[in-house]
Amino acid sequence: MALTNTPKMPFHVAVCGGGIGGLCTAIGLLHNNVPCTLYESAAAFEEIGAGVSFGPNAIRAMNLLDPEIKIGYDRIATKNAWPEKQKFWFDFNLGMKEEAWEKTGMKAPGKDGLRVAQVVAGDVGQCSVHRAHFLDVLVKLIPEGVAKLGKRVENVEKKGEKMVLTFGDGTHAEADAVIGCDGVKSRTRQILLGESHENTDPTFTGKYAYRGLIPMEKAVEVLGDELARNAQMHMGHHGHVLTFPIENGRTMNVVAFRTKDGEWGNEKWVLPMKKEDMFRDFAGWGDSVMSILPLMEKPDVWALFDHPPAPTYYKGCLAILGDAAHASTPHQGAGAGQAIEDAYIISNLLGQVDSVDDIEKAFKAYDTIRRPRSQKVVTTSRDASYIYEFEDETLGSDLKMIKETLEKRYDWIWDEDMPNQLEQAQNVMALKRNL
Numbered sequence: 001m002a003l004t005n006t007p008k009m010p011f012h013v014a015v016c017g018g019g020i021g022g023l024c025t026a027i028g029l030l031h032n033n034v035p036c037t038l039y040e041s042a043a044a045f046e047e048i049g050a051g052v053s054f055g056p057n058a059i060r061a062m063n064l065l066d067p068e069i070k071i072g073y074d075r076i077a078t079k080n081a082w083p084e085k086q087k088f089w090f091d092f093n094l095g096m097k098e099e100a101w102e103k104t105g106m107k108a109p110g111k112d113g114l115r116v117a118q119v120v121a122g123d124v125g126q127c128s129v130h131r132a133h134f135l136d137v138l139v140k141l142i143p144e145g146v147a148k149l150g151k152r153v154e155n156v157e158k159k160g161e162k163m164v165l166t167f168g169d170g171t172h173a174e175a176d177a178v179i180g181c182d183g184v185k186s187r188t189r190q191i192l193l194g195e196s197h198e199n200t201d202p203t204f205t206g207k208y209a210y211r212g213l214i215p216m217e218k219a220v221e222v223l224g225d226e227l228a229r230n231a232q233m234h235m236g237h238h239g240h241v242l243t244f245p246i247e248n249g250r251t252m253n254v255v256a257f258r259t260k261d262g263e264w265g266n267e268k269w270v271l272p273m274k275k276e277d278m279f280r281d282f283a284g285w286g287d288s289v290m291s292i293l294p295l296m297e298k299p300d301v302w303a304l305f306d307h308p309p310a311p312t313y314y315k316g317c318l319a320i321l322g323d324a325a326h327a328s329t330p331h332q333g334a335g336a337g338q339a340i341e342d343a344y345i346i347s348n349l350l351g352q353v354d355s356v357d358d359i360e361k362a363f364k365a366y367d368t369i370r371r372p373r374s375q376k377v378v379t380t381s382r383d384a385s386y387i388y389e390f391e392d393e394t395l396g397s398d399l400k401m402i403k404e405t406l407e408k409r410y411d412w413i414w415d416e417d418m419p420n421q422l423e424q425a426q427n428v429m430a431l432k433r434n435l
């Protein structure tokens with residue numbers, strides 16, 4: 001069913017930010033007959049040219065938000081090529097040579113290339129898209145007139161009965177409620193939590209990543225069919241390299257992670273990459289990694305930040321969602337999925353609000369149900385990197401324990417029952433209403 005912005009609810013919502021979180025929220029609101037306007041700071045909707053993968057929970061949430069999202073996603077999604085690997089999220093392999101292990105002071109847990117684990121992700125397995133193509137799927141579902149581009153939200157304040165937004169171009173807009181979906185450097189998060197609040201600023205996680213793409217033919221030439229066409233994680237001390245196919249298998253997406261002590265030390269979080277830095281970082285790594293790195297096209301380097309747990313995701317009629325609320329490292333491939341889950345819950349709750357006075361109750365229910373889960377994703381995501389990089393104090397380099405842990409540690413994310421989560425949120429909202 002084509003969406004329209006024909007108002008039914010007696011209130012209007014401003015959605016700030018047109019990434020995956022903001023677009024999914026706008027789609028969800030319109031399905032629930034909640035009129036909304038989406039304000040995006042950039043002059044056009046854009047995403048970086050890299051892959052993003054979604055777990056079974058995120059794909060189910062897409063379908064619940066709007067089956068057209070799932071249909072569009074399925075059209076562009078790429079899975080592992082080998083039928084026997086279709087349900088695997090990643091094959092986990094050792095990625096460093098034994099001599100390199102010696103330099104770390106750790107005993108080599110095995111030979112380069114040794115298979116450590118194969119993790120099954122429901123019946124979905126590894127399922128990835130090119131970010132820009134997925135954004136296109138979402139943008140096409142937004143009816144004319146809903147999105148306003150070139151609108152950088154600088155301030156949100158309550159004036160009388162209305163929320164007033166002030167934009168960088170000096171203009172203003174009014175709404176009854178505001179949902180901030182403006183990413184990890186969120187302005188709305190600052191407004192909600194306070195500018196010098198210790199819970200506001202993103203924190204450098206001690207990890208950074210080189211990202212790039214490789215034409216699949218070249219990848220197959222150097223890695224062979226199995227390693228190139230099916231998702232792989234090459235693990236080593238203080239680093240790991242992951243690869244997965246995107247664009248219907250025409251391209252291999254690469255992310256090569258390293259650990260850095262101390263602060264990031266640069267205002268910019270994404271920098272052009274110097275290849276010599278990357279080669280130095282991975283000196284002594286194994287055959288697969290050493291054949292992947294030189295082939296990475298247009299690579300850049302990303303500092304990885306996440307958020308300390310916010311004490312609340314709403315205040316009055318302002319709420320935050322997606323990375324604005326709980327920016328996470330990518331180590332579980334779950335950050336964008338959490339934004340989609342948020343969008344499903346908040347839009348359905350607002351769809352049951354019949355007066356402006358009840359908006360806050362919907363936000364309270366959203367906060368109660370979404371905050372614990374999304375913040376657990378942030379902390380377990382950091383923890384996951386410690387396992388992949390042999391920094392976990394309990395597991396160390398015990399491959400048997402690492403295998404057992406990896407094989408079950410993501411199930412709580414992937415198995416989530418979203419309709420049940422919505423029901424819980426609705427119950428919270430009903431209780432609040434009856435008080």
Ligand SMILES: Cc1cc2nc3c(=O)[nH]c(=O)nc-3n(C[C@H](O)[C@H](O)[C@H](O)COP(=O)(O)OP(=O)(O)OC[C@H]3O[C@@H](n4cnc5c(N)ncnc54)[C@H](O)[C@@H]3O)c2cc1C
Pocket residue numbers: 016017018019020021022039040041042046051052053054151152153154181182183184186187188209211255302321322323324328329330332333334335336337338339
């Ligand atoms: C290296 C890396 C790999 C990742 N891989 C995965 C993965 O495989 N799977 C996964 O699920 N997640 C992954 N993530 C996380 C995922 O990218 C994010 O969780 C997701 O993109 C967040 O979406 P969002 O809409 O909340 O924020 P964003 O995508 O950051 O969108 C925010 C939008 O708001 C706009 N904006 C910003 N400020 C303002 C303002 N003041 N006013 C108006 N508009 C504004 C921006 O222009 C942007 O369009 C990864 C992250 C990184 C860093």
